Amino acid sequence: MLSQILLAEFEHETNSTRKLLEAIPEKDLAYKPSPVSWTMGELAQHIATIYYWYVGTLTQAEYDLTADTLERGAPSDIKATLALFEKNVELARKALEGLKDEDLQQPWSMKAGGKVVLGPMPRGIVVRSFLFNHIYHHRGEMIVYLRATGNKVPGLYGPTYEQSKDMPA
Known part of the structure; x- marks a missing residue:
């Protein structure tokens, strides 16, 4: 039941993420709000990459990020990032479709080069925090990037501020 x-x-939420990524203009991919921030293109690529992590998270008891290789393309190419997103969404969907409720109780850990960096914890908590909430967090950042560059933000949970100004009272 919970897996469904x-x-x-x-x-x-994938539909909302798609709308947000599709709103990113190529002209602003190099924008970054501070010297320590990612560029808009790097942030978009990171969002697309998180969907790739579903497979390792949902099918392995220990997932080593450094042992996994993923061709991402250039963060300055929004079309490549959108293609990466769509490919990773399909992989994530298949992994989620194979998930059973009892799998959510199984312990899971993430490693980087053999060192545990997250966990161990029940897989269900990881799905909510490391996968779902992680994407939502970065979508919020992307909304700030879009607004800071004067771009329109698509409505994800109803009309945005900009859209509501155009609506009749």
């Missing part, structure tokens, strides 16, 4: 709820949330 997670899959439904995934489908709903």
Whole structure:
């Protein structure tokens, strides 16, 4: 039951993420709000990459990020990032479709070069925090980037501020 709820949330939120990534103009991919921030292109690519991590998270008891290689393309190419996103969404969807409720109780850890950097904790907590909430956090950042560069923000949970100004009272 819970695994089906997670899959439904995934489908709903993936559509919102797609709308947000599609709103990123190529002309602003090099924008970064501070010297220590990612560029808009790097942030978009990171969002697309998180969907790739679903497979390792949902199918392995220990997931080593450094042992996993993923061709990402240049962060300055929004079309490549959108293609990466769509490819990774399909992989994530298949992994979620294979998830059973009892899998959510199994312990899971993330490693980097053999060193544990997250966990161990129940996989269900990891799905919510490391996968779902992680994407939502970065979508919020992307909204700030879009607004800071004067771009329109698509409505993810109803009309945005900009859209509501155009609506009749």
